[in-house]
Amino acid sequence: MTQNTQPIKVGFLYPGYAAEDDYPLLGQMVNPSVNVELIHTKFNEDAHTVEALSEMGSPKRIKEGAKSLVGTGIQSVLWTSTSASFVLGLDGIKKQIATLEENLHVPASTTALAFVRAAETIGVKRVAIAATYPEDIALLFKAFLESFDIEVLQYSCKGIVTAAEVGTLRKRDVLEFAVENDCPKADAVFIPDTALHSAAWIEELEQMLKKPVLTANQVSFWEALRLLGQFTPQKGLGTLFKKSCS
Incomplete structure (x- = not known):
């Protein structure tokens, strides 16, 4: 995955509990393995509605989650809720990314953009x-x-x-x-x-x-690695991971 001898560590903010175990699994599926720091963020309501998703992906919630990643040594970070990102539009996504980068000082992105x-x-x-x-x-x-x-x-x-x-x-x-x-x-x-x-x-x-x-979880993990600029093609994770990327 990288030419560096130091292990990569990436962070994910994940609202609630559902399929978060995909992320450490992906970390073990790549070669060499990648360390995953995953934080469960809070929200008012688990619902696929515009109102609930907008609150879930608000800068306030993202900032709360980011605090738990401070000092963990992550090298990039993803907000991993596709819907609690695209419902806010591109301007909202830019605010999410800015919030992450301002609080964690590492490259950031979201699943929707990934x-x-x-x-x-x-x-x-x-x-x-x-x-x-x-x-x-x-x-x-x-x-x-x-x-x-x-x-x-x-x-x-x-x-x-x-x-x-x-x-x-x-x-x-x-x-x-x-x-x-x-x-x-x-x-x-x-x-x-x-x-x-x-x-x-x-x-x-x-x-x-x-x-x-x-x-969603595949592209989120790929994006976290792409942000580091050290990605090399991998087998076993679909077409996306077989392609070189900039």
């Missing part, structure tokens, strides 16, 4: 979205991607309101959901919820769909 950068890296222009969200939230993700000239050919929404429920979905559920909501003309399938487990199944997803699959 999807865009990942798409650029693998040359994806047309996508299908398999979202666990309610429809209004899925439509906001669609609009967010389209603002970066990523054409959404098809989107789906499972209609799950809470992240906690999303986190209970198992491998079979995830594979079936992805296959059912693929679009033949799409260059890739995007699965945007960080509450959904995916790290262990990315290769199987791509084999079944015969195209790149980008999942």
Whole structure:
């Protein structure tokens, strides 16, 4: 992963409890391994609604979480809630990143923005979205991607309101959901919820769909490494991790 002899350590702010175990797993799946510091952030309500997500991803909540990462030795940091980022628009995302960088003094990004950068890296222009969200939230993700000239050919929404429920979905559920909501003309399938487990199944997803699959936890981890400027291609984590990136 890096030419340095010092181990990499990356930080993640993760709201609540759902699929956070994907992050230490990803840290062990890359070679050499990466140390993960994950902090659970607080919020008023676990709900995929604009109001709840806006509060969850507010600078206040992000600043609270960042305090727990001070002095941990992380080299980059990600706000890992896709929806509690894109619902705020690009200006809101910029405020989230600024809050992280001002408080932690390391490069920062968000999962929503990581999807865009990942798409650029693998040359994806047309996508299908398999979202666990309610429809209004899925439509906001669609609009967010389209603002970066990523054409959404098809989107789906499972209609799950809470992240906690999303986190209970198992491998079979995830594979079936992805296959059912693929679009033949799409260059890739995007699965945007960080509450959904995916790290262990990315290769199987791509084999079944015969195209790149980008999942929220996958792109978040990739973005944390990309920010360091020391990324080298890896096997076992899908098309995204096989590509060199700037």
